[in-house]
Amino acid sequence: MHNNKKSLPDTTDVLIIGTGPVGASLAALLGRYGVQTLVVDKIHDILLMPRAIALDNEALRILQLAGLAEDAFDKIVIPEVRMHCPMVGQFGRANTSGSLDGHPKLVTFYQPDLERSMRAQYQRFDNVTSLGGLELEDLRQGNDGVTATLRAEDGSRHQVRARYLVGADGASSKVRGLIGQDFEGQSYTEDWLIVDACQREGKAIDHVEFLCDHRRPTPHMPAPGGRERWEFMLRAGETREQMEHADKIGTLLERWIAPSELHIERKAVYRFHARCCKRFQQGRVFLIGDAAHITPPFVGQGLVAGLRDAANLAWKLSWVLQGRASPGILDSYDEERRPHAQQMIDLAKFMGRLIMPRNVLLAALGHGLMRIIGLIPPARRHFEELEIKPKNVFRHGLFVRRTRRCGVLRGGLLPQGLVRTDDGRILPSDDVLGDGLTLVGLGVDPGAGLPANLKHHWEQAGGRYLQVGLHGQRSKGSSPFVEDLGQSLMGAAAAGSLLVVRPDRIVMHDGPAENAARLVNDCLQLLSK
Incomplete structure (x- = not known):
């Protein structure tokens, strides 16, 4: 997957640590802008494990910006999201049909397909070098660059001098630890079993549903290639080993799939987090994606937020490196991105509380109240038409602020048609x-x-x-x-x-x-x- 035919350079303009979908998207954008880029990862191949599954219209627009064609990877367009409680029935719905800015409002996808497409995209550029089998050990910042120490698989160490370094190395980011940017926020006390089944062509649901049962909340959705995903919250006393056992998974899925028809592609127990750094930048080092913020999956915005980071940072680094702008504009990356990332985390936490009521009383009250609110047209529209979702509009940053609100929204996205x-x-x-x-x-x-x-x-x-x-x-x-x-x-x-x-x-x-x-x-x- 990585182009290891290239040798490790001694210097580069931008060094990206991590080639997940966010790091790869940043590399593709920098490739388009003509920036000398080195992207490294400690592994060679794409991980085949349960991770991101949803993208919204903004994310698809950023992938378009990075050069991916509309058919670069398979997607399933999701027409609606339903929220169901066994006591009060369906109490919420989000209308995700149609499109915004030229892209579907919500799709599901298979992350390895996206990563393969994005790696192929950045490998088109001679100014991008991608190497696997290299792990970041240390970094030192100076007035004009960052010196990174990388350890190869054979134990040898190599130093690379970069003008800027970007940590796209996930939730356990080494880069974040080295610059002392600890996460603030919470871990949910609940663990979740994620199960991906395959060979579900013609049998999987065509929408996303949240089964908000206080006994065991269960999000459920389709994915391309005949796949279907369930996420089961573990109860007190249940262990990873118990939940990942084939018999247990068969029992959990028997309401949807007969044991004889069950084909499990992946299974894993995760603990969801809601965390954000105090700053996404320290000097010449930047954090993007899960290295900077972790969003619970209840609104499908984890990867989307990371792609927004990449789009925001890529052109600013390029303009500075090419002498078109002062380095001072790089401060606007944190100023623009961190508030919106935190808003999305807060929304996901709110949705998590709806999905995970602690007991039957809270479930009946909360879900019943949501159903009653849904009878009020303005309130129903606010939820169903996704007006509850924070808009990607900056309050401060690299734009000319308007003293009065009228006309086009400065600091917001231009529509696409x-x-x-x-x-x-x-x-x-x-x-x-x-x-x-x-x-x-x-x-x-x-x-x-x-x-x-x-x-x-x-x-x-x-x-x-x-x-x-x-x-x-x-x-x-x-x-x-x-x-x-x-x-x-x-x-x-x-x-x-x-x-x-x-x-x-x-x-x-x-x-x-x-x-x-x-x-x-x-x-x-x-x-x-």
């Missing part, structure tokens, strides 16, 4: 935005109002231009032009507006076309802070 290019191709709008900072004109040529010297500075900072017109319109300027086929972009702000969009698709600034020079100057100042 389908556009048609001048040569007739129909593409997702993110594919047209490309890998740069983009000055987008809604119905106007974004570069027309910029003096030549300012255009030069903008382009030196990785800036580019895109004019968006209505369906059926044609270009009247010199900037690249697309038709907005579904009003996804044109509806983001008034016609005649300009938007500055970061490579991670966050809106950095906006304003009327006559203020083009001020918008660009403001963004250039942010990059140089």
